[in-house]
Amino acid sequence: MSEKLVGACVIGQSGGPTAVINASAYGAISAALEAEEITQVLGADHGITGVLADKLYDMGLEDPQELAYLKNTPASELGSCRYKLADPEVDDTDYKRILEVFKKHNVRYFFYNGGNDSMDTCDKISRFMSKSGWDCRVMGIPKTIDNDLWGTDHCPGFASAAKYIATSAMEVSKDGRVYPTGQVTIMEIMGRHAGWLAASAALATHFGAGPDLVYLPEVDFDMDAFLADVERIYNEKKSCLVAVSEGLHFADGTFVSQAKTSATDGFGHAQLGGLASRLGEMVKERTGAKVRAIELSLLQRCGAHLASKTDVDEAELAGRVAVQSAVAGETGKMVAFERAADEKGGYVCKTILLPLTSVANAEKKVPLEWINPEHNGVTQDFIDYVLPLIQGQPERPTECSLPRYARLKKIQA
Amino acid sequence: MSEKLVGACVIGQSGGPTAVINASAYGAISAALEAEEITQVLGADHGITGVLADKLYDMGLEDPQELAYLKNTPASELGSCRYKLADPEVDDTDYKRILEVFKKHNVRYFFYNGGNDSMDTCDKISRFMSKSGWDCRVMGIPKTIDNDLWGTDHCPGFASAAKYIATSAMEVSKDGRVYPTGQVTIMEIMGRHAGWLAASAALATHFGAGPDLVYLPEVDFDMDAFLADVERIYNEKKSCLVAVSEGLHFADGTFVSQAKTSATDGFGHAQLGGLASRLGEMVKERTGAKVRAIELSLLQRCGAHLASKTDVDEAELAGRVAVQSAVAGETGKMVAFERAADEKGGYVCKTILLPLTSVANAEKKVPLEWINPEHNGVTQDFIDYVLPLIQGQPERPTECSLPRYARLKKIQA
Numbered sequence: 142m143s144e145k146l147v148g149a150c151v152i153g154q155s156g157g158p159t160a161v162i163n164a165s166a167y168g169a170i171s172a173a174l175e176a177e178e179i180t181q182v183l184g185a186d187h188g189i190t191g192v193l194a195d196k197l198y199d200m201g202l203e204d205p206q207e208l209a210y211l212k213n214t215p216a217s218e219l220g221s222c223r224y225k226l227a228d229p230e231v232d233d234t235d236y237k238r239i240l241e242v243f244k245k246h247n248v249r250y251f252f253y254n255g256g257n258d259s260m261d262t263c264d265k266i267s268r269f270m271s272k273s274g275w276d277c278r279v280m281g282i283p284k285t286i287d288n289d290l291w292g293t294d295h296c297p298g299f300a301s302a303a304k305y306i307a308t309s310a311m312e313v314s315k316d317g318r319v320y321p322t323g324q325v326t327i328m329e330i331m332g333r334h335a336g337w338l339a340a341s342a343a344l345a346t347h348f349g350a351g352p353d354l355v356y357l358p359e360v361d362f363d364m365d366a367f368l369a370d371v372e373r374i375y376n377e378k379k380s381c382l383v384a385v386s387e388g389l390h391f392a393d394g395t396f397v398s399q400a401k402t403s404a405t406d407g408f409g410h411a412q413l414g415g416l417a418s419r420l421g422e423m424v425k426e427r428t429g430a431k432v433r434a435i436e437l438s439l440l441q442r443c444g445a446h447l448a449s450k451t452d453v454d455e456a457e458l459a460g461r462v463a464v465q466s467a468v469a470g471e472t473g474k475m476v477a478f479e480r481a482a483d484e485k486g487g488y489v490c491k492t493i494l495l496p497l498t499s500v501a502n503a504e505k506k507v508p509l510e511w512i513n514p515e516h517n518g519v520t521q522d523f524i525d526y527v528l529p530l531i532q533g534q535p536e537r538p539t540e541c542s543l544p545r546y547a548r549l550k551k552i553q554a
Numbered sequence: 555m556s557e558k559l560v561g562a563c564v565i566g567q568s569g570g571p572t573a574v575i576n577a578s579a580y581g582a583i584s585a586a587l588e589a590e591e592i593t594q595v596l597g598a599d600h601g602i603t604g605v606l607a608d609k610l611y612d613m614g615l616e617d618p619q620e621l622a623y624l625k626n627t628p629a630s631e632l633g634s635c636r637y638k639l640a641d642p643e644v645d646d647t648d649y650k651r652i653l654e655v656f657k658k659h660n661v662r663y664f665f666y667n668g669g670n671d672s673m674d675t676c677d678k679i680s681r682f683m684s685k686s687g688w689d690c691r692v693m694g695i696p697k698t699i700d701n702d703l704w705g706t707d708h709c710p711g712f713a714s715a716a717k718y719i720a721t722s723a724m725e726v727s728k729d730g731r732v733y734p735t736g737q738v739t740i741m742e743i744m745g746r747h748a749g750w751l752a753a754s755a756a757l758a759t760h761f762g763a764g765p766d767l768v769y770l771p772e773v774d775f776d777m778d779a780f781l782a783d784v785e786r787i788y789n790e791k792k793s794c795l796v797a798v799s800e801g802l803h804f805a806d807g808t809f810v811s812q813a814k815t816s817a818t819d820g821f822g823h824a825q826l827g828g829l830a831s832r833l834g835e836m837v838k839e840r841t842g843a844k845v846r847a848i849e850l851s852l853l854q855r856c857g858a859h860l861a862s863k864t865d866v867d868e869a870e871l872a873g874r875v876a877v878q879s880a881v882a883g884e885t886g887k888m889v890a891f892e893r894a895a896d897e898k899g900g901y902v903c904k905t906i907l908l909p910l911t912s913v914a915n916a917e918k919k920v921p922l923e924w925i926n927p928e929h930n931g932v933t934q935d936f937i938d939y940v941l942p943l944i945q946g947q948p949e950r951p952t953e954c955s956l957p958r959y960a961r962l963k964k965i966q967a
Contacts, residue, residue: 158732187734216728223733304955308859311957315629316856319571320636321600326852348956435851439739443729446721447859449955532955542717542862542945543761544724 143470146276147178148249150464151192152200153185154284155255155262156223158216159298160305160445161456162254162284163547166219167211168460169252169282170200176468179250183554187220188253189262193235195242199554210547212453213537215445218547225258226265236269243270243277246554250278250467254460256285256296257502260475264497267473280463281475281497284456286442288337291503292495293477297456298442300530303341304452305444306330306384306437307531310345310352313435314382322431323379325371325424329417329436332386334358335506338441339386341527343519353381354517358388359507362397363516367420368427370517375428387416446544450533455490462492475500488529556883559689560591561662563877564605565613566598567697568668568675569636571629572711573718573858574869575697576960578667579632580624581873582695583613589881592663596967600633601666602675606648608655612967623960625866626950628858631960638671639678649682656683656690659967663691663880667873669698669709670915673888677910680886693876694888694910697869699855701750704916705908706890710869711855713943716754717865718857719743719797719850720944723758723765726848727795735844736792738784738837742830742849746801747771748919751854754940755797756932766794767930771801772920775810776929780833781840783930788841800829859957863946868903875905888913901942 152169154162166184173182182200185191198219200208211218229236242248251270253263260281267279283290288299310328317326330339336357345351353374356362374381389397398416417434425432459476466474474494481489511523538545565582567575579597586595595613598604611632613621624631642649655661664683666676673694680692696703701712723741730739743752749770758764766787769775787794802810811829830847838845872889879887887907894902924936951958 158729187732190734214728215725217732218728220734221732223735307956309853309857311959312628312856312858313852315627315631315959316571316852319600319630319634321603321633322636344956348953348958349961350959433852435853436849437853438848439726439729439846440722440848440850440853443725444722445725528954534952534955539947540761541941542947543720543757545761546724546728546763548762 145178146249146278147180148247149181149183150179150250150252151183151185151197151248152252153188153191153254154217154219154221155188155253155259156221156285157442158221159284159286159442160215160301160448161298161453163211163214163218164453164456165254165282165284165297165460167208168457169464170208172461172464174201176464178468181246181554183246183248184219188222188224189226190222190224191220192242193238195245197246197554198551202552203549207547207549210538210545212457213445213448213535213544214546215443218549226262229265229269233269236266239266240270240273240275243275249276252280252282252463252467254282254284256287256290257504260497261501264501267497278467278472280467280471281500282459282463283475283477286338287332287335289335289504289506291500291505294480295478295530297452297459299337300452301444301448302338302441303344303527304449304531305441305447306338306341307344308447309437310342310384311348311350314345314350314352317382317433318380321379323375324433325375325381325383325428325430326433326435327383327385327417327421327424328352329385329387329434331437331441332358333388334504336386337507339384340507340519340523342384344524344527347524351382352384355384355519356386356389356517357507357512358386358390359509360512360516361392362389364423368423371424372428375430385416385420389416446537448535449531450535451530453535458492466494473497558591559662559691560593561660562594562596563592563663563665564596564598564610564661565665566601566605566667567630567632567634568601568666568672569634569698570855571634572697572699572855573628573714573861574710574866575667576624576627576631577866577869578695578697578710578873580621581870582665582877583621585874585877587614589877591881594659594967596659596661597632601635601637602639603635603637604633605655606651608658610659610967611964615965616962620960620962623951623958625870626858626861626948626957627959628856631962639675642678642682646682649679652679653683653686653688656688662689665693665695665876665880667695667697669700669703670917673910674914677914680910691880691885693880693884694913695872695876696888696890699751700745700748702748702917702919704913704918707893708891708943710865710872712750713865714857714861715751715854716757716940717862717944718854718860719751719754720757721860722850723755723797724761724763727758727763727765730795730846731793734792736788737846738788738794738796738841738843739846739848740796740798740830740834740837741765742798742800742847744850744854745771745799747917749799750920752797752799753920753932753936757937757940760937764795765797768797768932769799769802769930770920770925771799771803772922773925773929774805775802781836784837785841788843798829798833802829859950861948862944863948864943866948871905879907886910
């Protein structure tokens with residue numbers, strides 16, 4: 142055990158929201174409120190930008206019942222950001238400001254919940270604190286619907302999005318096949334470089350009503366093969382449902398969706414969209430079929446009403462373990478998941494800690510051997526991987542049959 | 555009581571599918587299987603086109619448990635169609651063929667489940683049968699997410715779509731406000747001429763997280779007022795969520811979405827879409843805000859996992875009442891709903907019968923007095939109207955945490 146470190150903690154949320162990032166916040170906040178060493182639990186308004194602005198909320202002043210509602214509240218209740226910290230060797234202004242705010246509130250623990258880019262932020266802060274001699278333990282809590290964080294079996298947020306996508310794909314599969322006149326339906330699913338989410342649409346097919354074809358960004362997109370696939374199935378069945386990942390790209394690396402590539406988000410990534418419509422137009426030209434293009438857009442990442450209980454529980458666990466590990470002396474690590482099995486071979490999730498340096502900016506993609514040889518579907522290995530993750534329906538508080546979300550007071554510290 | 559009429563019945567589904575049209579089919583099929591007078595229960599493949607093709611399935615040969623699963627299976631399990639029957643005075647070919655098929659199977663009862671256009675089909679068949687001397691009782695079962703059928707308090711299918719829209723609007727409202735950099739989000743909702751569905755997004759606002767602005771097709775769309783509204787709210791709150799009905803039109807009657815007006819469906823209606831993107835571009839130009847355009851598309855009408863129990867139960871009831879009324883001697887009528895109150899003033903739904911001739915092709919719109927004077931929102935009267943309809947979560951059978959739908963054998967008679 143390390144020396145006992147007493148002080149306040151800051152919990153921040155970063156990057157794209159998910160259905161369960163607030164469950165991780167709840168896990169971290171409640172563990173921090175329970176920890177003797179932690180004197181004050183602060184929630185950062187809009188992640189690291191809230192630290193820079195010294196806009197921190199005292200979580201100890203919230204109603205415990207409202208905090209518990211965080212478990213089923215989608216998006217980032219504290220607010221998120223996409224703020225890229227400069228290389229501290231080049232410009233350490235932000236880091237000095239963070240240190241100043243940390244000193245002001247005696248912040249000795251910093252928990253940051255996010256994806257690849259956020260783990261990079263976390264890592265940079267961890268190293269700066271260490272270098273500047275301010276004893277502050279920094280822990281990353283994983284989060285991303287994209288499931289592309291390196292070193293963890295899966296990421297909190299992925300499974301609930303996967304369940305939303307699979308359920309929606311089943312419903313759309315039913316709806317898209319009702320007319321004798323036929324229809325081609327194209328569902329566009331999030332995932333810039335990794336196809337975990339688009340692949341999850343195949344769960345619907347596994348249970349009898351889902352996409353006929355699934356295309357992932359792990360392999361180069363072949364437009365001719367795609368059009369031939371759709372035409373063949375449409376001619377056979379008079380209907381065809383296709384799931385495509387927004388990040389589909391040609392062999393030369395250019396995105397199949399060129400629609401919005403001029404716009405970029407705060408991290409310099411191209412903002413994608415419009416792929417389904419674009420492919421739909423090409424299919425219509427080729428087959429003459431009626432085409433429906435559906436973009437799942439934000440719906441897939443905030444669909445808390447379809448969250449996986451496994452995912453909610455694991456997200457809460459990740460937050461809790463981050464706090465407990467830091468209190469026990471850990472720093473500069475990210476909580477990760479390892480898949481294990483119980484005596485009967487059933488799914489068990491264990492937490493491990495990975496050095497932030499090994500996680501930051503690395504990407505985990507769908508293994509090529511889980512993609513079929515035709516590059517238009519996934520194998521049973523993928524189904525076996527994802528199925529345990531989407532299990533269970535969490536408790537879902539409602540008010541007049543609509544979701545009841547957390548209502549925080551957000552009192553500034 | 556009328557004379558006892560013994561023979562087979564045909565049940566058909568028509569028009570756009572809903573989350574609960576199969577619940578009506580279940581109500582009709584199970585009531586017909588129970589009725590002594592009905593010798594065989596036939597399901598028409600793809601509505602009236604299945605009758606024309608003599609493609610009729612024997613529902614008595616289905617597993618009762620699978621039939622029960624129809625209650626939570628979205629879309630049209632028997633298949634739907636958008637087939638417009640000719641005016642029998644001009645061309646009676648189809649009618650003669652229908653009579654031929656009815657005579658072949660001794661069909662004495664015809665139940666047709668659909669919206670405006672389908673009630674017109676129903677009415678024409680009813681009058682032709684009557685004229686040709688074939689004793690056949692014809693009943694319409696209402697269905698439309700659009701809620702625009704004349705003479706009924708509301709339509710089966712509407713409430714489940716409304717609940718899906720309100721829940722999704724709550725989730726998107728949470729997601730669309732997470733970044734300090736701000737965002738304008740535009741949700742495009744179905745509804746060609748009636749704004750019942752878009753208005754339902756306001757339920758989310760009523761419960762604390764929903765659209766700031768709602769625009770309905772009942773009033774002319776004013777682009778300048780719209781842009782000023784969005785800009786004002788975006789400047790105030792750094793975020794703005796807008797719900798728009800796909801059928802928004804200018805004062806001269808042209809649709810704000812011109813995107814796909816060249817394509818028409820089988821009934822000659824323009825196929826709309828792309829409105830949210832179009833408005834989004836204008837908002838971006840005006841405000842410089844980051845804009846997300848979300849089209850709920852098919853998702854809103856097939857979202858059975860979010861169905862209203864009230865809606866499912868009433869849909870089943872409508873199917874059952876149609877069969878029971880026909881057996882009791884009624885014909886040429888549509889089952890409709892009348893809103894009543896119990897002793898405590900609670901919501902009660904009663905069924906009534908309306909002449910098909912009075913329903914066919916008439917449209918019911920959102921009353922103008924339920925739209926606010928600024929034409930960018932709805933009044934409490936609308937909320938009071940819709941809230942009882944979305945209540946309750948029906949039983950939702952699952953298989954590995956994904957929906958378990960009906961699997962019919964569909965054995966041809």
